[in-house]
Amino acid sequence: xxxxxxxxxxxxxxxxxxxxxxxxxxxxxxxxxxxxxxxxxxxxxxxxxxxxxxxxxxxxxxxxxxxxxxxxxxxxxxxxxxxxxxxxxxxxxxxx
Amino acid sequence: xxxxxxxxxxxxxxxxxxxxxxxxxxxxxxxxxxxxxxxxxxxxxxxxxxxxxxxxxxxxxxxxxxxxxxxxxxxxxxxxxxxxxxxxxxxxxxxxxxxxxxxxxxxxxxxxxxxxxxxxxxxxxxxxxxxxxxxxxxxxxxxxxxxxxxxxxxxxxxxxxxxxxxxxxxxxxxxxxxxxxxxxxxxxxxxxxxxxxxxxxxxxxxxxxxxxxxxxxxxxxxxxxxxxxxxxxxxxxxxxxxxxxxxxxxxxxxxxxxxxxxxxxxxxxxxxxxxxxxxxxxxxxxxxxxxxxxxxxxxxxxxxxxxxxxxxxxxxxxxxxxxxxxxxxxxxxxxxxxxxxxxxxxxxxxxxxxxxxxxxxxxxxxxxxxxxxxxxxxxxxxxxxxxxxxxxxxxxxxxxxxxxxxxxxxxxxxxxxxxxxxxxxxxxxxxxxxxxxxxxxxxxxxxxxxxxxxxxxxxxxxxxxxxxxxxxxxxxxxxxxxxxxxxxxxx
Numbered sequence: 001x002x003x004x005x006x007x008x009x010x011x012x013x014x015x016x017x018x019x020x021x022x023x024x025x026x027x028x029x030x031x032x033x034x035x036x037x038x039x040x041x042x043x044x045x046x047x048x049x050x051x052x053x054x055x056x057x058x059x060x061x062x063x064x065x066x067x068x069x070x071x072x073x074x075x076x077x078x079x080x081x082x083x084x085x086x087x088x089x090x091x092x093x094x095x096x
Numbered sequence: 097x098x099x100x101x102x103x104x105x106x107x108x109x110x111x112x113x114x115x116x117x118x119x120x121x122x123x124x125x126x127x128x129x130x131x132x133x134x135x136x137x138x139x140x141x142x143x144x145x146x147x148x149x150x151x152x153x154x155x156x157x158x159x160x161x162x163x164x165x166x167x168x169x170x171x172x173x174x175x176x177x178x179x180x181x182x183x184x185x186x187x188x189x190x191x192x193x194x195x196x197x198x199x200x201x202x203x204x205x206x207x208x209x210x211x212x213x214x215x216x217x218x219x220x221x222x223x224x225x226x227x228x229x230x231x232x233x234x235x236x237x238x239x240x241x242x243x244x245x246x247x248x249x250x251x252x253x254x255x256x257x258x259x260x261x262x263x264x265x266x267x268x269x270x271x272x273x274x275x276x277x278x279x280x281x282x283x284x285x286x287x288x289x290x291x292x293x294x295x296x297x298x299x300x301x302x303x304x305x306x307x308x309x310x311x312x313x314x315x316x317x318x319x320x321x322x323x324x325x326x327x328x329x330x331x332x333x334x335x336x337x338x339x340x341x342x343x344x345x346x347x348x349x350x351x352x353x354x355x356x357x358x359x360x361x362x363x364x365x366x367x368x369x370x371x372x373x374x375x376x377x378x379x380x381x382x383x384x385x386x387x388x389x390x391x392x393x394x395x396x397x398x399x400x401x402x403x404x405x406x407x408x409x410x411x412x413x414x415x416x417x418x419x420x421x422x423x424x425x426x427x428x429x430x431x432x433x434x435x436x437x438x439x440x441x442x443x444x445x446x447x448x449x450x451x452x453x454x455x456x457x458x459x460x461x462x463x464x465x466x467x468x469x470x471x472x473x474x475x476x477x478x479x480x481x482x483x484x485x486x487x488x489x490x491x492x493x494x495x496x497x498x499x500x501x502x503x504x505x506x507x508x509x510x511x512x513x514x515x516x517x518x519x520x521x522x523x524x525x526x527x528x529x530x531x532x533x534x535x536x537x538x539x540x541x542x543x544x545x546x547x548x549x550x551x552x553x554x555x556x557x558x559x560x561x562x563x564x565x566x567x568x569x570x571x572x573x574x575x576x577x578x579x580x581x582x583x584x585x586x587x
Contacts, residue, residue: 004461016416016460017423018453019441028457031515035458038516039405042474045481052476053483055307055337056532056556057294062336076200080427091425094436 003033099124100266104172104320107266111158111171118158118171118215122151125173125217129264135584137239138249138259140178142218143185147173150215163213168323170213175259175268178219179226180311181300182206185216189302190234191224193428193447203300204335205269205311205328212327220268221255224449225419226276226304228252229521232508233451240508241283243546245584247505250280256314257284261579267315267324271301273308274407275500275525278537281314282549283505285539285579287321287566288314290525292557293532294339296325297332305414306337308407308529318538318567322346325559341557349564352571355389358493359565364400365498365524373543378499381540381550384572385497385565392497397485402478403527408519409462409475410530416459422447454515483531490555495565499524500537500549524551534559538566539575545582 009029013020020028074087083090099121102110110116126144133139154171157163163170176182179189181199183206188194206216223233231239231254239254241247242262249258253270257280260268270277272290281288289312296311303309313324326347331340361382366375382392424430424443431442448456462471489496501521511517528535533553540550550569554562 008461009457012457012461012464015464016456017420017437017440017444018448018456019438019445020453024453028454031454032458032461034516035408035519036461036471039409039462039471039475041405042402042409042478045399045402045478047474047477047481050477050480052473053479053530054476056483056530057337057339059294059337059339064333072200079200080197082424082428082430083432089425092432092434092436092439 003036004029098263100128100263100316103317104169104266104323107172108168108170118154119148119151121171122147122173122215122217125265128262129217132262132581133264135240135245135581136242136258136262137237138221138255138262138264139175139218140188140190140221140236140255141186143216147215147217154213154215167213169209169327172214172267173217173265174209174214175218175220175256175265176206176216177222177253177256177268177270179222179271179302180206180269181302182216182219185219187219187302188235189225190222190236191447191449191452192235193422195429197427201300204297204332206300208328217265220253220259223252223254224452225302225415226252226271226273227415227451227455229275229279229518230506230511231255231280233449235449238508240584241505242579242581243285243505244580244582246507247546248283248508250283250505252276253314254280257281257286257288260284260286260314260316267313267320269311270314271309271311272529273304273411274529275522277312277314278500278525278535278549278551279521281537282500282547285547285577286314286316287318287536287538288312289321289325289536289559290528290534291325291329291559292339292534294337295329295534295557295559297330297335297338299332299334303418305411306418307414308411318563318570319347319350321536322350322563339557344560346560346563349560350567351564352568354385354565354568357390357495357565359385359390359392360395360489360493360496361392362397362400362496362498363394364397369523370499370502371504371543374499374501374503374548377541377543377548378550381569381573382497385569388568388572390565395489395493397489397527399478399481399485400527403482403530404519404523406475406478406482407522407526407530408458409471410479412455412459413462413472414459416456416463419452419456479530482527486531486533494561496553498551500551501525504543504546504548528553532556534562536562536566538570540573541575542577545580
């Protein structure tokens with residue numbers, strides 16, 4: 001690995017909320033290094049005065065009237081929640 | 097003749113003349129699935145009970161003459177890619193993460209097809225979260241190419257293309273972020289259209305890369321494809337990126353007359369890295385188009401070679417953000433740990449497959465502090481150059497033509513753990529997603545018994561011209577080879 005260190009891979013995995021085994025860190029590290037190496041090719045192009053494209057159509061601020069419409073009933077909204085109690089989604093404690 | 101050798105229009109006529117019934121068509125679909133899908137693996141899930149019930153209801157409507165001849169898709173069975181949500185029918189994106197996810201609403205395209213009278217028979221196999229070019233990244237099972245079962249069907253809409261090629265359904269829906277409709281359509285010898293970005297609502301399509309994703313039809317013929325597109329296209333207030341533009345009559349231009357049509361053939365699309373067999377078939381197709389009165393010229397899309405790198409940075413960045421929602425809290429599979437953070441990590445690490453993790457990692461890296469400008473912003477600027485390449489060409493030409501993929505369908509297992517080799521399959525389909533232009537893949541013959549795809553690309557919102565040229569070629573070429581189901585379990 002040249003461009004990305006193992007430490008960086010661990011940091012990125014932490015940001016991505018992924019738990020990777022040591023073996024995966026090495027494996028993904030090598031593969032990501034190759035992909036990022038290929039991405040360096042973009043530096044051949046001078047893009048100093050080129051505007052970035054985030055979206056191909058010239059659409060912005062699509063608005064609609066603020067009308068009250070029926071929304072998803074609570075039980076439907078909770079239908080796929082793995083753990084729930086009293087009509088709410090239950091999660092592990094977030095306070096130490 | 098197998099039932100689904102008929103065109104959608106012919107099936108429609110058979111329904112109206114009483115030669116067949118909706119229930120019969122739906123049963124034909126299920127019996128064909130039973131016959132071949134153990135080998136092909138196109139379907140992840142069937143919805144048999146509801147489909148038959150609905151078919152009976154539609155037959156009642158047909159008998160009572162409640163149906164007009166305008167309902168061109170009435171009574172036809174359809175398969176839907178498993179990243180398009182279907183109310184009450186489990187939708188997994190071929191990921192273990194969503195193995196029990198039961199959507200509480202239908203995608204807009206599913207709603208539109210239902211309004212048109214179609215019957216959903218089941219959900220189709222794909223690469224997990226649409227990330228892949230071979231369907232080998234499915235979290236459930238392999239999908240095989242009906243032409244040769246030892247080969248991949250392409251991806252990520254592998255199930256959608258294989259099911260149509262194998263005659264399990266007359267048409268299906270796929271999605272295309274970097275070639276995921278066109279490449280499998282090419283590999284399986286069927287017709288697949290990626291419409292202009294914004295032409296079809298993405299509401300209910302589980303997002304991979306939101307600025308690139310589009311839903312489109314996979315069919316056996318160009319006319320069938322145009323017919324399905326007619327029904328799924330249009331503005332949707334629930335998708336703010338869908339275009340508020342009129343949908344033209346896509347069938348009106350299918351006259352076979354393409355005299356004077358100007359075709360650009362980028363030299364980059366027929367150069368190094370494109371198999372000889374593929375190149376020959378595409379050149380034969382160009383010759384035929386010329387005989388039909390079109391003119392073609394070699395041109396250059398100078399930034400083509402940068403499209404692949406730009407795409408993988410942008411698509412992975414968008415994916416890393418979009419897939420953050422899968423944390424095991426509101427839906428999907430949860431692996432409960434002592435605290436919330438470890439619950440997220442454990443759920444995601446268990447739920448996602450390798451390719452999905454790889455792309456999330458790449459995207460997270462490209463968007464992380466210190467690298468954002470060097471990778472993400474840079475790729476967005478290159479995207480502008482690629483888009484401008486097309487805009488320049490379309491000032492002078494009506495369509496751009498080349499192969500859909502540099503090779504025909506490769507063997508299962510050949511490229512699966514080498515991401516760069518796998519990504520290179522998408523080199524001819526990715527630029528159109530970056531530019532947002534419509535592109536279709538249609539069969540243009542066989543190379544060593546495997547189908548070759550011809551790609552026809554049009555101006556923004558000019559699917560009509562793409563269909564027109566594709567239809568004229570299809571009619572003149574009249575390829576009629578059918579999948580042989582070679583190799584695989586039977587060999």
